[in-house]
Amino acid sequence: MTVGDSSVSRRAFLRSATAVTTATGATGIAAAQEGQSKTVEMNDDLKFVPADLTIAPGTTVVWENVGSIAHSVTAYEDNIPEGASYFASGGFDAEQAARSAYPDGSIEGGGTYEYTFDTEGTFDYFCIPHESAGMTGTVSVQQGGGAEGGGGGESVPQVPNSAKTLGVATTGAMVLTLGLAYFFMKYGGDYGEFEE
Structure with a gap:
């Protein structure tokens, strides 16, 4: 595995994490609007x-x-x-x-x-x-x-309490995703080549 392969893996992780966070936020907003x-x-x-x-x-x-x-x-x-x-x-x-x-x-x-x-x-x-x-x-x-x-x-x-709770949870999920992305980008690469 080369350094280039490692960064592709990180990019795939970041895309997946972003997709999950976006889906969670959209679901949370829809749930907050229903059932008032x-x-x-x-x-x-x-x-x-x-x-x-x-x-x-x-x-x-x-x-x-x-x-x-x-x-x-x-x-x-x-x-x-x-x-x-x-x-x-x-x-x-x-x-x-x-x-x-x-x-x-x-x-x-x-x-x-x-x-x-x-x-x-x-x-x-x-x-x-x-x-x-x-x-x-x-x-x-x-x-x-x-x-x-x-x-x-x-x-x-008026903002319903359920929307406030979902907003806080979504913000927390996004901050966590960004923190993980920063960690992997800063510390997760440059492993060199693996020998078989």
């Missing part, structure tokens, strides 16, 4: 918190009952965007069906209900037993959505 979710709490004060939520399409909203009083999540059938699927805890496909069947579809303390919003627009919803007490909420789905609250003003984009 937001939580809305339902409490014993008969409120959805936050009552107004702005999200990006594809986000899953999880309603969590943090109190002891049973609640429901029921869309106002006439106040969802055209072409959007109807949603209600209990899996009902119409507002009147959900109202008539209650307490079927109720969410007890500690329980959850989730729905993924794919259609852009504004979705108004309510809690069947506490609608008269003002327990209502709104989900606004829009490109670039993600800041809680729906009021005017400029919002600052």
